[in-house]
Amino acid sequence: MMKMREYKLVAFFVLMLLCCSGSTYGLTFDKTVKTGLGEKAEWTVMVYMDGDNNLESNAIDDFFEMSDVGSTEKVNIVVQFDRIGGYDSRYGDWVTTKRYYIIQGMTPDGDNAVEDIGEANMGDPQTVIDFVNWGMSNYPADHYCLIFWDHGSGWKTPQSHGRKYVCEDETDGDELETYEFGDALRVITNNGVNKLDLTGFDACLMGMMEIAYEIKDYTHYMTASEDTEPVAGWDYYNTLWDLVNNSSEITGRELGELFVSYYSGYHITLSTLDLNQVEYLTTALDNLVISIQLKKYRDEIQDAIDNVKAYTSDSADLYNFIELIQANIHDTNVDDKAQMVLNEINNVVASEKHDIYNENSHGIAIYLPYYNYDQNYDSLRFTQGSQWDDFLRWWFYGNPGSNPPTKPVISGVKEGSVGTKYSYSFFSTDPDNDDLYYYILWGDYSDEEQIGPVVSGETIERSHTWETDGGYIIKAKAVDVHGAMSEWSYFRVSMPREKIVNQLLINKFIGLLKQMFPSFF
Template sequence: MRSAAPLLALSLVLGGLLLPLLAPPARAAVADWTFLVYMGADNNLEGPGIDDFLEMAGVGSTPLVNIVVQFDRAVGFDVRYGDWTTTKRFLVQAGMTPTPANATMDLGEVDMAAPASLVSFATWGAAAYPAKHYFLDLWDHGLGWQGVILDDSPITYMTTAQLGPAIAQVRTALGRNVDIVGLDACRFTVEIMAELQPSVDYFVGSEKDEPLAGWPYDTFLAAVVAAPVMTPVQVGTWLTTAYVASYFGTSPYSVNLALVSGGALPSLVRAFADFVAELNASVPLLQSQVLAARLATERYERNGLAGGDEFDLFHFSENIVERSGNPRLAALARALQGAIASAVLAQAAWDNPTPTNGVHAAHTHGLSIWFPDTPSDPAYDALALSRATGWNGFLATYRSGSPTSIPTGATARSVDTSLPTDGLADAIRVDATPRANGSLVVVLTEHESIVASLQVPVLTDQAEALNLTGPHPGRFNVTVLFYVGGKLSDLVTVSGLGIQARYRFLGSVLDPQGRPVGGATVTLQNARTSVVLSGRTDDSSGQYSLGAIVPDFFVDGDTLVLTASSEGRQASAAFVASARGTSQTVNIVLDTSATAGVNAGLIVLGAGSLVLAIVLMGIAVWQREQIRGLRRRLP
């Protein structure tokens, strides 16, 4: 696995590097793509570095695709091709081997972990081999948010805080963003992407450790050479697919790779900041729920072994929704999931059922985040993601404090507020008497979505009575949240409270010629509850009218079955009920001339219901297609 934390046990001395001014070769014609591979193999990855170079040479550069490598080798790991140990630059050609004679330049010993080295290579490569698109590949060990590119001569690595300004300098030299920055290294986390985002359009990397063999350069580059007009999104998508395919069914490890849009990261960071604010407010009261959510979240490697500090961010948010009991936090978690889904343009994974190191990739969504048991690195506070979201503050406190409630004594019930009263509960009343000054928030949810909320400042021991109404009649869950000093101090949930309203189903029973069928028996059954309403059609008009109470008879979205029968003949049809109004018109055709028995009823809905039915049918078709697509992609 591409992890080298043991090397970092030594003292690290980081510094700049002044490179000699070397004249580039004559400027080439503008290609479609230039791949700039910054291969830091001055460590135990020297052998895999040679192997990857040979994979690149299995394809080779063309007039439309440049494969440019800065290759730093090590002492004592691999003696092939002259056992040289300096840093050389290559324009990789088909069939080339990494010998000194094939190098474009020999730079001597270079500290590849120095930001100046990276800037020098990238700006030189772009100037010498100009292209419409640039792919900067950082090839080496990865340390998650801490950094990348470990160099044994001297023992150093490039921190994420150093990498950001270096990529910014490359952007300045190009006069535009780098098209793709990829890490053929372990643990390309959201923290690194946020640091580089202002200078990069797209990112490619793995949430977890990579096998030593890294990316399949032969199959990946062959595809680009075959179709050099591919866009950055197409190139990144192809790489994610080729990478996972190269390990599928054969690797002892689980693998994943994702393509992430840099342009979508600011929105994602804002959604994450909102989520973190409520998450931070929810502890320590919901500490056990948060810890349970973390424990259930897919966790990746440290030094190739289980128990690392990177977790899938999307999966964590899913577990928060499932376990927190805080509807505001759940809503923000879903918003974060939407932002992640928008940012991750392609994601491929293979989950080994029995991985050698016990680390799975069953819940990868493309973005991992540092979530240690106990944060111990103050350098994390300086990262752009920490500053923008307050995640570092949450990490510092999520295990501390005692989950002690400041009770409000909150209760909730359905009430009739009409004057004079009509016997229908048209609102939900919340009563509370907080034991401290703070903010009282009442949230109304339906099917896990917030449909109404109310927030009021409250004073110690002052009774509060709040009435809420929903957007339509139905059954709702009520959650009362009490915040003191910005911290959640009490949470009370009451489920299944009803807001009632009178409702009427209207329509006609007609024969196939459009003539009314009088005296027909009409029944309306809720498919979910089996509750039935019944009536008869008017003798002359064939019309019927059935009264109901929502949500006693149905709730929004229930499937209802309308049945009409006359003279031993019967027709039935189903439709989706809408509580977003006071009535619904449903007509049905009954063929009274047919043989006695059941015949298929032609149902004619009112305009609003018809549109709803069509939309629901469309959703069902879309869901089936999505499932089929997933089955095609999954092993």
């Protein structure tokens, strides 16, 4: 018969065996593990997993890929998982939204969650903000990765009302539109002061210029697919395995490159983009599309649109389109500007993968509609900060025989003081004597002004007040009634609060001296 001490020893070794075996059958996880402020890790990976739709089964499968690795002292893996009834009944068939700190061997049973937040609308940007703030507060780290997991879509879908979206919540009938997750990241990062290291979209069709531009100020790198994704999605096991074993050496760029390198399947594209380079690409693209808006190039542009690598009827590979423009238009100026765009794309695309079914994919797509222009496109940051939408409007609406108006001449005060209204004049002429519209940006956060139509050669005046001191650039362009547009004009103004005050004091002092000592003046 065993003595009590021997029983205790046997029980101890059995318990140790269970703990070290990696088996979790019949076990639950302590909810108190890692629920409060702990030591700062090197990485926290936050997965916003929207399984509240027909991808619920795939979400469960990817949960296991993450738990096959599990968190460590150096790497936190946290998941916000929303489910729905009717697609997959495994692991309790719960239908709320739960948060998990992923431990090796964990199952997505409800009892293993750190907390249940009820039915959360994953299509609400505030839900994103709440999750990331929770993740950062409870699992602080030197580096952060946020992954949006779910459906993604192109521009022409009824569900998205003409806009691109990710994370479709079937229960709440909502999804995250582009401006919404852009706004969420703006809040999370304090207007970009604390940028995320990597933002990923494990979703279809999100690897676009418009998405990159929307979040470029809030995250250093972005990983996404130009084309649709296979339902298996990304390889979380191998990527996270490399991360937990090399956490101190891996940067945001390198983590994105790992996701790309391990990605596999049929009909795939995936790339990691350096968003710090996106503004340079935008400038190069602007310079090119302004230069090709001429009637004589319409056949060459049409050929490029007809032959470009397209993913839907509205999106295509940007690099391939520019290659075709460069090959079709035999003009040194256009060739040089096209090459600048290609060079900048190479700078943006840090890593890229595609299979034989996606030849001519280079890592970043752009809105290039074949049939018509969707006015909802105008709501994006990219359209407000680039000339691409102007190029598309010219392509669809511009009169091939219309000549562009002259660059507007801007006149007015160059130096003033904040809080004071100043008047500026704008003047342009149209070679065809067409009526004109003026588009004016004041260089602050005010909305773009549109004036017109006005007669060609008529001077218009507009007033504006700047509320904060600093330097500003007024921008103006003229567009005729057929869509032919001028180049932008630029007019620099300065509103130095202290300088103006000091100058007034100096002028007053000089006036006083003139009264006291008139013979010296």
